[in-house]
Amino acid sequence: MTTMTRTWQQLAPRRGAISQLAPGDPDAWAARLRFDRERAAANQPGELAAITEVAIERARDAGAAAMVLSGSTARGRRTSVSDLDYHVIGATSLRLSDLPADIDLYADDVDRFWAKLRNGDDFAHWSVWYGCVLFDSGVIREAVTHVAEHDAWPDPDRKLRQARNALEFAEQIVESGDYGAALEQTRGALSLVARWSLLSKDVFPLARDELAGQLEQMGQAKLAVDLRRSIRERPSPDDLRDALVHARAVTGATVGAAV
Amino acid sequence: MTSKPKVEVAREHLNKAQEEAAAGDLRDTVQWSFASLEAAIDALAEKHRIAIGEQHWRRRDAATQLHSKGVLPRDLSELHQLLNEERKAMFYQGEDPDLGELTIEDVIREVETAVRMAEAESE
Numbered sequence: 210m211t212t213m214t215r216t217w218q219q220l221a222p223r224r225g226a227i228s229q230l231a232p233g234d235p236d237a238w239a240a241r242l243r244f245d246r247e248r249a250a251a252n253q254p255g256e257l258a259a260i261t262e263v264a265i266e267r268a269r270d271a272g273a274a275a276m277v278l279s280g281s282t283a284r285g286r287r288t289s290v291s292d293l294d295y296h297v298i299g300a301t302s303l304r305l306s307d308l309p310a311d312i313d314l315y316a317d318d319v320d321r322f323w324a325k326l327r328n329g330d331d332f333a334h335w336s337v338w339y340g341c342v343l344f345d346s347g348v349i350r351e352a353v354t355h356v357a358e359h360d361a362w363p364d365p366d367r368k369l370r371q372a373r374n375a376l377e378f379a380e381q382i383v384e385s386g387d388y389g390a391a392l393e394q395t396r397g398a399l400s401l402v403a404r405w406s407l408l409s410k411d412v413f414p415l416a417r418d419e420l421a422g423q424l425e426q427m428g429q430a431k432l433a434v435d436l437r438r439s440i441r442e443r444p445s446p447d448d449l450r451d452a453l454v455h456a457r458a459v460t461g462a463t464v465g466a467a468v
Numbered sequence: 469m470t471s472k473p474k475v476e477v478a479r480e481h482l483n484k485a486q487e488e489a490a491a492g493d494l495r496d497t498v499q500w501s502f503a504s505l506e507a508a509i510d511a512l513a514e515k516h517r518i519a520i521g522e523q524h525w526r527r528r529d530a531a532t533q534l535h536s537k538g539v540l541p542r543d544l545s546e547l548h549q550l551l552n553e554e555r556k557a558m559f560y561q562g563e564d565p566d567l568g569e570l571t572i573e574d575v576i577r578e579v580e581t582a583v584r585m586a587e588a589e590s591e
Contacts, residue, residue: 306549311525313556332561371562378499378559385480386472389510389522390503397559 217244220338222413222423227338228357238350245341249278252285252341257293260308264295265343267303274299274319275349277340279332284339284416288440290396291417296336298322298348319348326352329364331404331414338413365409369460372401376457383449395449396439402456403429403436431455474514475590478507478583485579489572495558497572498565501579502551505544508582512539515589524552531582540585547578 217240220226231237253261261278268276280294281287292311297303301316315332317325325333337352355361375398383391396417403424404414410427414420418440424433435452438444444452481504488496506527513520513530516539520526528548535543547570554565567575 306528306546309525309529311523314553315561330561367562371560374495374562375559378496381484382503385477385484385503387477387481387503387507388471390506394559401560 217241222338222407222415224362224411224413225360226413227353228360230357232350232353232357238353241353242342242345245343248283248285248341249343252282252287253278257282257310260293260310260312261295261343263308264303264305264312267305268295268297268300269344271297271300271303273297273303273344274347275345276343277336277349278343279315279336279340280313281416281418283341284419286416286418288418290393290440296332296340299346322348322352326355326361329362329367331363331368331408334361334363334413339415362411363408363413365405368401368405368408372398372405372456372460375401376453376460380450380453383446383453388446391446391449392439392443395452396436399432399436399439399452399456402459403432406432406459429459432459473590474507474511475583475586478504478511478586481507482576482579482583485576489576494565494572497576498551498558498567499555501572501575502548502555505548505551505579505582508579508586509534509544509548511586512582512589524548528552539589540582542578542581544578544582547575551575 217230220230232241265276275298277296279296281291282293292313294313295315297314297316299319301318303314303316305312305314322333326337334356337349337356342349379394379398382394400417400420403420406427406429407414407423412423412427415423421433421437424436432455435455438448439452481500485497485500485504488500509527509530510520512534516534516537518530518533520530528545531540531545531548532543534540550567554567557563558565
């Protein structure tokens with residue numbers, strides 16, 4: 210059954226859903242910004258909110274056209290391994306490395322952001338779909354309208370290439386005996402495989418901690434379990450190897466020499 | 469599970485980075501260099517009772533503290549930050565690494581400094 214998307218809160222992670230919200234309409238866009246302000250306040254505990262305030266101030270000072278809070282924080286699904294993700298558009302030399310958090314900053318000038326969107330970069334699309342707009346001079350609104358009007362969608366093949374590269378490196382790290390790095394790389398590689406798998410079936414991948422649930426709905430039970438365990442538990446190296454072998458099989462690739 | 473000592477891991481990752489550099493694979497060189505630097509910082513931080521908590525930003529700060537204490541001859545926090553950003557951009561975005569003004573030889577030399585210090589402190 211297809212659910213009709215009527216509000217930003219209900220935006221279904223399904224191709225075409227964003228067009229149902231008519232984002233070019235001023236009232237619809239005002240509703241998105243209102244929803245995003247509420248999310249930014251609700252999803253960031255005091256310490257994170259303070260970091261974001263500093264980041265916003267620096268982005269504005271740097272002349273950024275827009276800034277988006279992304280990933281698990283935007284979705285209200287942070288875990289113990291979550292980074293704080295920002296997408297800044299229109300300023301490429303923002304320094305946040307002195308702030309006390311693992312921050313992932315994606316900074317694009319406006320032309321590069323548009324190129325990424327048109328080339329199917331899933332992070333740029335994520336900002337448009339589920340990013341929490343912290344400020345916007347108009348570029349995000351135009352991008353949302355573009356996605357809605359052109360049925361623009363992240364490129365699954367691009368994600369598959371990234372996933373295969375990540376699997377190869379994760380396999381080598383697992384064999385190195387560096388458990389912390391192995392767990393992180395395996396988690397990252399499984400996330401990429403999950404995102405490719407969902408995108409290829411016209412399902413928009415949500416935050417990392419939500420991917421397992423999305424995979425289960427698609428019948429990818431083992432990949433879902435492996436991914437969830439890599440986020441919430443500390444699986445043994447053998448379990449990590451097993452997860453990577455399975456993920457390789459999901460992508461249709463042969464198992465790498467390191468496994 | 470028994471983990472290999474971090475100082476050993478740091479040296480082995482550095483060897484991989486050097487092999488990849490010799491083979492001309494910049495992407496894998498950056499990945500292994502970062503892994504080596506993190507392991508070296510872990511080894512030194514443990515020795516000097518600096519909390520890491522498996523968080524990258526704490527390792528970055530530890531690099532500064534280790535320099536302040538005279539353990540590392542240079543502050544490697546900026547190198548750590550650069551390698552962390554570039555390996556994430558490669559891993560999650562499929563981008564090619566951009567080391568700015570540094571060459572990959574500069575990177576390996578700096579990482580080797582940290583590995584040597586970690587080895588010296590473990591003896």
